[in-house]
Amino acid sequence: MVPLKRRKVTTEQTATHDSKACKFPETVIFIVERKMGASRKSFLTRLGRSKGFLIEESFSSSITHVVSENNTGDEVHIWIKKQQKEGKASTNLNSVNLLDISWLTESLASGNPVPVQDRHKLKTDPKPSEVTPVIRMKSYACQRRTPLKHHNSFLTEALEILAENAEFSENEGRSVAFRRSASVLKALPHAVRTIDELKDLPCLGEHSLSVIKEILEDGTSREVESTRQSEQFQAMKALTGVFGVGVKTADRWVREGLRSPLDLVDTGQKLNHAQQAGVQYYKDLNTPVTRKEAMVISVIVEKAVKALLPEAIITLTGGFRRGKEVGHDVDFLITHPEEGAEEKLMPKIVNWLEDQGLLLYQKTTRNSYLESKDGPARPPSNMDRFERCFSIFKLEQSKIDSNAHAEASSWRAIRVDLVVSPYSQFAFATLGWTGSKLFERELRRWAGQEKGMSLSSHALYDSKKKCYLQASSEEEIFTHLGLEYIPPSERNA
Ligand code: UTP
Numbered sequence: 001m002v003p004l005k006r007r008k009v010t011t012e013q014t015a016t017h018d019s020k021a022c023k024f025p026e027t028v029i030f031i032v033e034r035k036m037g038a039s040r041k042s043f044l045t046r047l048g049r050s051k052g053f054l055i056e057e058s059f060s061s062s063i064t065h066v067v068s069e070n071n072t073g074d075e076v077h078i079w080i081k082k083q084q085k086e087g088k089a090s091t092n093l094n095s096v097n098l099l100d101i102s103w104l105t106e107s108l109a110s111g112n113p114v115p116v117q118d119r120h121k122l123k124t125d126p127k128p129s130e131v132t133p134v135i136r137m138k139s140y141a142c143q144r145r146t147p148l149k150h151h152n153s154f155l156t157e158a159l160e161i162l163a164e165n166a167e168f169s170e171n172e173g174r175s176v177a178f179r180r181s182a183s184v185l186k187a188l189p190h191a192v193r194t195i196d197e198l199k200d201l202p203c204l205g206e207h208s209l210s211v212i213k214e215i216l217e218d219g220t221s222r223e224v225e226s227t228r229q230s231e232q233f234q235a236m237k238a239l240t241g242v243f244g245v246g247v248k249t250a251d252r253w254v255r256e257g258l259r260s261p262l263d264l265v266d267t268g269q270k271l272n273h274a275q276q277a278g279v280q281y282y283k284d285l286n287t288p289v290t291r292k293e294a295m296v297i298s299v300i301v302e303k304a305v306k307a308l309l310p311e312a313i314i315t316l317t318g319g320f321r322r323g324k325e326v327g328h329d330v331d332f333l334i335t336h337p338e339e340g341a342e343e344k345l346m347p348k349i350v351n352w353l354e355d356q357g358l359l360l361y362q363k364t365t366r367n368s369y370l371e372s373k374d375g376p377a378r379p380p381s382n383m384d385r386f387e388r389c390f391s392i393f394k395l396e397q398s399k400i401d402s403n404a405h406a407e408a409s410s411w412r413a414i415r416v417d418l419v420v421s422p423y424s425q426f427a428f429a430t431l432g433w434t435g436s437k438l439f440e441r442e443l444r445r446w447a448g449q450e451k452g453m454s455l456s457s458h459a460l461y462d463s464k465k466k467c468y469l470q471a472s473s474e475e476e477i478f479t480h481l482g483l484e485y486i487p488p489s490e491r492n493a
Pocket residue numbers: 317318319320324326327328329330331382383384432433434435436437440457
């Protein structure tokens with residue numbers, strides 16, 4: 001028996017390196033003091049060493065077994081990472097056993113390191129950055145699947161505020177850059193936790209990254225919040241929210257001191273027909289259209305079209321085709337399998353709807369697309385030249401409210417876009433009108449930059465072969481473009 005005094009002299013360090021005392025040199029143990037306390041740690045250390053266990057005083061890369069008490073695996077993980085950051089060890093986490101104290105007490109009891117069993121191991125939450133293999137994200141949004149519901153709204157909504165603000169100042173490059181960044185985050189299979197997870201992703205510019213970093217660290221971005229609060233931004237948002245008002249007009253009004261649709265009325269601004277309707281139905285048109293309402297409108301449009309041309313084909317396009325639950329309008333594409341039969345259809349549809357008292361406003365533009373003139377010579381643009389009707393529907397609302405006064409007329413205004421396409425262009429029109437806007441933009445950029453082709457909602461032109469490529473389905477267009485087919489529900493870029 002070593003006298004008490006001598007024991008103290010034999011410091012723990014010397015004991016550690018006493019090769020005779022150490023019976024199990026392969027098992028290098030480190031005890032985490034966190035939550036256990038110094039005195040219990042030193043007690044266990046002494047006890048272990050007295051039984052021939054190799055217990056190290058400081059953390060290093062030679063450690064094979066990390067033992068802790070009352071810590072989760074994640075907490076120990078974080079602790080080790082901190083040691084690594086401070087340069088104390090470059091341990092590969094996968095080669096270390098993160099163990100509960102039970103492994104040590106069992107080992108001490110049996111006099112030798114017991115085999116590590118599952119119940120000894122500390123559980124760690126899979127961390128995307130560590131567990132998910134490096135995400136290889138393609139750089140064009142049309143090469144990726146972007147679902148409607150994703151994991152990073154807290155970041156994408158912020159970036160989209162900045163994109164919108166850039167649109168208000170007609171800075172398209174800047175706006176697209178923010179939209180592309182947001183779109184990359186929408187395609188991620190998990191929520192971003194640290195900025196490091198983003199280092200191998202495409203399209204994330206310096207500005208977007210700094211905004212993301214600030215939100216991850218502080219919860220908000222000062223630039224985003226000050227933009228959101230700014231009078232300029234709010235006025236532009238309110239005024240471009242008027243149907244028929246674009247950025248240029250809104251900007252002029254803001255510079256004249258106008259802030260809201262009411263200001264337009266109060267100051268007696270000269271408004272065109274669309275804008276008058278826009279002001280009149282402002283509240284309704286800024287109330288999101290629900291899928292249920294879109295379905296009611298679909299039934300009406302279907303009825304109108306079939307009454308005039310029974311073989312016509314009607315497709316719901318836009319956001320609702322991508323699976324959105326709400327939208328700012330309802331978009332339809334109409335065609336007929338017999339080329340030319342669709343030709344005088346639009347005015348008839350409009351008349352039919354007007355006769356039923358279903359339209360509050362409509363303006364039809366004629367089809368001005370001519371392949372010989374508009375095709376290859378023109379740069380790809382999202383301005384298409386289909387016969388198109390911008391309209392505002394008067395939608396009767398079912399009076400579900402049982403104790404409401406029966407007379408209370410209940411209807412609301414809803415924006416509806418009707419587009420008629422010749423059958424030969426139907427696939428291109430369907431693709432072009434399904435969106436999202438960024439997805440469309442990326443498709444055209446891909447076609448031009450990567451394929452030497454020119455894509456529009458009317459046609460696809462191969463500049464190298466100097467010919468148009470025909471397609472009767474969206475799938476065929478993706479094939480022509482050398483892209484994997486992305487279904488509408490995954491085009492929410
Ligand atoms: P929308 O503006 O209706 O967008 O255009 P959306 O995706 O349906 O979303 P919300 O819910 O209504 O706001 C639908 C698609 O039609 C194309 C756009 O590119 C978009 O992909 N489009 C729109 C055109 O091709 N030309 C236009 O003049 C307008």
